[in-house]
Amino acid sequence: MKSLGRRESVSGVAVIGGGPAGLMAAATLRQAGRAVQLFDALPTPGRKFLRAGVGGLNLTHSEPLESFLARYGAARPHLEPILRAWGPAEVRAWAQQLGFETFVGTSGRVFPSGMKASPLLRTWLKQLQETGVRFQGGWRWCGLEKSPSATDSDLLLRFDTPAGEQTLHTEAVILALGGGSWPRLGSTGRWVGILESLGIPIAPLKASNCGFDVTWSEIFKTKFDGAPLKTITATLHGHTTQGEFIITREGVEGSLIYALSAPLREEIESHGQAILLLDLAPDWSATRLTERLSRPRGSRSTSSHLEKATGLKGVKAGLLWEFLPRETFDQPEKLAAAIKALPLPLIRPRPLAEAISSAGGVRFEALTESLMLKTLPGVFCAGEMLDWEAPTGGYLLTACLSTGKWAAHGADAWLRG
Ligand SMILES: Cc1cc2nc3c(=O)[nH]c(=O)nc-3n(C[C@H](O)[C@H](O)[C@H](O)COP(=O)(O)OP(=O)(O)OC[C@H]3O[C@@H](n4cnc5c(N)ncnc54)[C@H](O)[C@@H]3O)c2cc1C
Incomplete structure (x- = not known):
């Protein structure tokens, strides 16, 4: 993979976070013809997605959409249009398009053939690479500023990298940084402090699907x-x-x-x-x-x-x-x-670090309908870092993939002006 120089511009969109939400955002932006640079703090993307596949990768659920939507509780009004546009049926079609038939288990949960995450992730990453998504591993996002020297829409991203601090200009960024559970898989929740310092309201991250x-x-x-x-x-x-x-x-x-x-x-x-x-x-x-x-x-x-x-x-x-x-x-x-x-x-x-997922995150009131931060135009958020929670059963991955896609459409539309 080509490394970026110390101070470069991302033409197109920067996606930060290589979990299911960020990967889906990157794929969608490429389909829309945008150049995409994907960053992750860890050397390789999708670590939590891989872990999710250990006991059988539960991608989504086969119950009727009405019952499915009810699983998101108080966040349903915000997620409903997003999940209606691209929901459980589309998750299954997406897996099939990658070459993985899905099947419905006895509890109604949906799994890819083979149950595992690794072959699916491997195929997905290969597809992303072939379509031109550039991945930069080991880059930890640590700050964001409106560039003083540039146009109104220019954002300055700061990263800690093995080669020291790097800054990048971009017009649009999708943050897909995950929640705070299982921090060793990359999602440490450290972004909370960064966004709070920028005045973004965040519901505290709490353990969900936990003991x-x-x-x-x-x-x-x-x-x-x-x-x-x-x-x-x-x-x-x-x-x-x-x-x-x-x-x-x-x-x-x-x-x-x-x-x-x-x-x-x-x-x-x-x-x-x-x-x-x-x-x-x-x-x-x-x-x-x-x-x-x-x-x-x-x-x-x-x-x-x-x-x-x-x-x-x-x-x-x-x-x-x-x-x-x-x-x-x-x-x-x-x-x-x-x-x-x-x-x-x-x-x-039990502590958040042990939980399957996080409750809390970026409050929907801080976001436009297209998941862009109202006070930071050009900055979109997706996945588990948004303020919703749902039980296990495939509801987590579905909403992460779906919000990733939605934020990508939002970023594309915003760039078109
Ligand atoms: C044990 C376990 C089993 C699970 N099983 C299932 C299941 O079967 N079905 C289901 O629906 N869900 C399951 N989940 C939940 C599911 O894996 C998550 O909800 C999902 O991965 C969240 O996706 P995301 O893209 O929002 O965030 P993540 O997958 O957490 O990805 C976030 C990415 O952002 C990166 N990142 C974070 N901060 C920075 C930064 N500052 N700079 C750069 N990169 C950064 C991280 O390294 C990470 O790669 C499981 C979770 C666990 C822990």
């Missing part, structure tokens, strides 16, 4: 660290979610918990903790459980009576012992009620 801490007893966490909880439901504010999660030394992790991470986080912020009501035996009614628990115990221990009567053992029984007073085990009705709605107190989300 939560629980104050387990030493005995419980030693015995059940890593234990999976299956066939379980969790109720928060009257809404019941089915799924699975695992016990960790710190608390709880897994898809069921991730799905509830936004309301759990908000509950903890307002009340200091969130109480999740677990149904440890969703297929049994409280009446049936009471009846079974009321049967004579004979010489059996409390634990074996519980197992014989209800089938509850291992980590599920452990949870009951962890949170219920000893005497409840001799009160069938009370014990049955606890099995159906065991309060699990969550005290804080």
